[in-house]
Each structure stands twice: as C-alpha cells, then as structure tokens.
Amino acid sequence: ERGNFSAAAGFGMEEGKQGIFSTFAAFLEMIISEVTMARLNKSNVLCHFSHSGVDDMADNTCHFGINNMFADNGLSDDETTRLYFPCDAAQVESCLRTIYSMK
16 A cells, blocks of 8 residues: 555656545555655645545444544645545545646
C-alpha cells in the first residue's frame, strides 16, 4: 500500500497531474506517513478508501473501524486537504466534478 500511494503522489506532484489511489479503509493507517509527505510536497492525490464506515462496533480491526478518521490528520499550514465521503454514485459524480474543477 505504501509503495502504491507513493507512486500516485509522485505522479500528482506535477502541476496539472492527478495521482489516483484506492484501497480498503482498513489499510488507511498504513499510509499515514506517506500522506503527510504528499501534503508537504503539494501532491495532488485522489484517494478512495472502500468498505468504509463507523458504527457502534468500531474496534478498528475490521472494515467498519475508525481508520477513516486518520485521513483528517492535516498539517496546520496546509489548508488544501479535503475529505469527501460520498455514499452513492450520484455523490461520487458530484465530488469528481468539484475536485477536477479546483485549482
């Protein structure tokens, strides 16, 4: 996971380029260090963490763990990190239109 995210972040370092990465939400905490470095390098990475959610049984050991909350560990000097949690195809489409029209 770390290598794949780093490759996407490297691709997204060039202006006008967008890195894309996807994995299970349960693996998000594996890449936190790489996410921080991508933020510091101003990389553009669109990440999708599947099988996401938080519920009453959140023990951080399954798909419904609290790993999604680790994604919001932004740096205080970085105001460009945005989190979107679309719940259906229409919301995904709307998110993509919004994301790709931003500078």
